[in-house]
Amino acid sequence: MAFSYSKWKLHRTVDRSPPEQPYPGVSILKPLTGVDPNLFSNLETFFTLDYPTYEILFCVENEQDPALMLVNSLIHKYPQVDARYFVSGMRVGVNPKINNMHPAYMAAKHPLILVSDSGIRMRDDTLLDMVQHMKEDVAIVHQMPFTYDADGFAAVYEKVYFGTAQARMYLGADFLGINCHVGMSSLMRRCALEEAGGLAAFGEFLAEDFFMAKAVLSRGWRLRVASLPALQNSGDKSIGGLQARLKRWARLRIAMVPTTALLEPLSECLPLGAGAAWAAGQLFGAEPLPFFLVHVLVWFLSDWLMLRSVQNGSPPFTKVEFLLAWVWSECCAPLVLATAVLRPEISWRARSYRLDWGGRAHELKPKLKF
Numbered sequence: 001m002a003f004s005y006s007k008w009k010l011h012r013t014v015d016r017s018p019p020e021q022p023y024p025g026v027s028i029l030k031p032l033t034g035v036d037p038n039l040f041s042n043l044e045t046f047f048t049l050d051y052p053t054y055e056i057l058f059c060v061e062n063e064q065d066p067a068l069m070l071v072n073s074l075i076h077k078y079p080q081v082d083a084r085y086f087v088s089g090m091r092v093g094v095n096p097k098i099n100n101m102h103p104a105y106m107a108a109k110h111p112l113i114l115v116s117d118s119g120i121r122m123r124d125d126t127l128l129d130m131v132q133h134m135k136e137d138v139a140i141v142h143q144m145p146f147t148y149d150a151d152g153f154a155a156v157y158e159k160v161y162f163g164t165a166q167a168r169m170y171l172g173a174d175f176l177g178i179n180c181h182v183g184m185s186s187l188m189r190r191c192a193l194e195e196a197g198g199l200a201a202f203g204e205f206l207a208e209d210f211f212m213a214k215a216v217l218s219r220g221w222r223l224r225v226a227s228l229p230a231l232q233n234s235g236d237k238s239i240g241g242l243q244a245r246l247k248r249w250a251r252l253r254i255a256m257v258p259t260t261a262l263l264e265p266l267s268e269c270l271p272l273g274a275g276a277a278w279a280a281g282q283l284f285g286a287e288p289l290p291f292f293l294v295h296v297l298v299w300f301l302s303d304w305l306m307l308r309s310v311q312n313g314s315p316p317f318t319k320v321e322f323l324l325a326w327v328w329s330e331c332c333a334p335l336v337l338a339t340a341v342l343r344p345e346i347s348w349r350a351r352s353y354r355l356d357w358g359g360r361a362h363e364l365k366p367k368l369k370f
Contacts, residue, residue, distance in 0.1 A: 002171040003306050009171065010144075011312040012227040014125040015132060016050070023131055025053040025110030026187070031100045032060050032067040032118050033349060037235030040070050045122040047078040054114075054127065057104035058085035061096075067118075093203020094363045096349050105199045111191065117184040121148050121233040130187045130226045139192035139221030140213055143185040144170050146229035149316045153325065154237040156317050160325040161242070162232070163307035163315070165333065169267065174225045181223060183209025185230040192216045206346065206353060206361045207252040229310060243336060248348060250340035255355035268333045269299045300326060 028046060032039075046056055058071045068085065075083050086107070089100040105113065112134065114127065126143075133141040145166060147159045173180035186209060193199060196215035202208040213223055253264070265271040277292035303326060307315055315322065345364070346353045352364040 001175060002168045003302065003309060005171045005175045006167065006306065006309040009174075009225065010227055010229065010310060012129075014129045014228075016125065016128065023052055023128075024112050025055070026051065026112045026114050026127060026131065027104075027108035027110040028054060028056045028114045028116055029101045029104050029108070030056060030058045030116055030118065031097050032058055032065065032071070033100075035066045035070060036119075038121075038233050039067065039118060039235065040074070042119060042121045042233050043070060043074055044077075045124070046116070047074055047081045047083070048124055049122060049127050050124040051127045051131070053110070055082040055084070055108070055110065057108060058083070059089065059100045059104045060085065060087055061089055061100055063087050092200035093205075094353065094361045095203050095206055095208055096351065098199060098203040098208055102199055102203075108190070111189065112187055113190050113193065114185070114187045115183055116186075117232075119232050119234040120185050121231045123228060123231075126226075126228050127187075129228050133224045133226050134187060134189070135222075135224070137220075137222050138224050139189045139216040140181060141187040141224045141226050142181050142183070142209075143226045143228065143230035144310075145182050145184060146231060146310055148231040148233035150233070150237060152237060153321075154239050154242065156321050156325045157239060157328060158232075158237060158242050159311075159315060159317075160303075160307065160322060161246075161329050163310045164303040164326070165268075165329065167306055167310045168303075170225075174223075179210065179213045179217060179223070181209050181213035183212070184232070186212075187226075188212070188216075189221075192219070192221050195219055204361065205359050206348065206355070207256060207359055210252075210256060211359065243332065244347075246336045247340050247343075248346055250337050251344055251346050251355065252359070254340060254344070255357060256359040258357065264337055265334060269296060269330045271334055273299070 030043070030046070060068055071085050086103045090102040091099050092102050093099065101115070112131065114130070130141045130143070146162050147155070170180050170182070193212065193216075196212070196219065202211050205211045217223065266275075273292050273295040276295060277288040280286040280291050281288045304322065307322070344355065346355065346361075353361045354364055355361055
């Protein structure tokens, strides 16, 4: 289902012809914390967008943040682009990203708000593609998470995960009308957010993207997935860093939708294959091991086709590298979920949080060391 949907949904040609009505202006919110080797090139892609009217509002937590130097450099390099920065944020909840963005959100002057994480790299036609998906009854247009091409096993692992397991769940959920909104690159109608209480109303949640989508859906708006995936391009790629993100996201899903802990293993290749092989042996007398191996082979080939569809061509690594990264990803997936269940505390940006059932977050005080 996800593969067929991806062939229809993703990588459509963006219409660059002049519109009948002028496109609405877009305010781009860029929350920043620190720098990495790719930050300058990532930010620069937002200064070269093929879109008539937009502004870029950078958000940093303090004046000592080294990201400010890069921001100032780009503002001077592209004086024709409307760009500003905001320092210190405003505390409206426990979510540091919401706190960081709130002053910029209040100062935004356009009816559409694009929230874009610091590690996102944009094609010049991406914003145009997202706005063209913003129909009259749509409140949020979001990009499916994917990755920009990079070298190293950690980059291969990241691309395999987001191009197979994540893409399968994301596209399947969107096809079935299930809220799958991930806010790393998300275009929203400001009026729809204001109907739900504005940006500050979601400061009590760490998964603010999920609850924003839930709020606008409850008011009769729709969500759309853009045809171009979000290109994550962090300069600090590591296996441990990606697994820490996956554990944090799993903890959030479990707190928001507790049935995740029971049902999510059934969406993974190895647990599902083991259960199906046992069931086939009990019900039909099939040999469990050959059944399991055929199941894994078919799943592996399907994931290869899924990745090629999301990549829109061949991935930038060999089939052997894909095999190694795929085996690693599938073997780690049950362990990531188990760790999330057994250790529910969330660590994010040097802070720790506890989640209530339903998703509300409480910041934990740092433990004193003697």
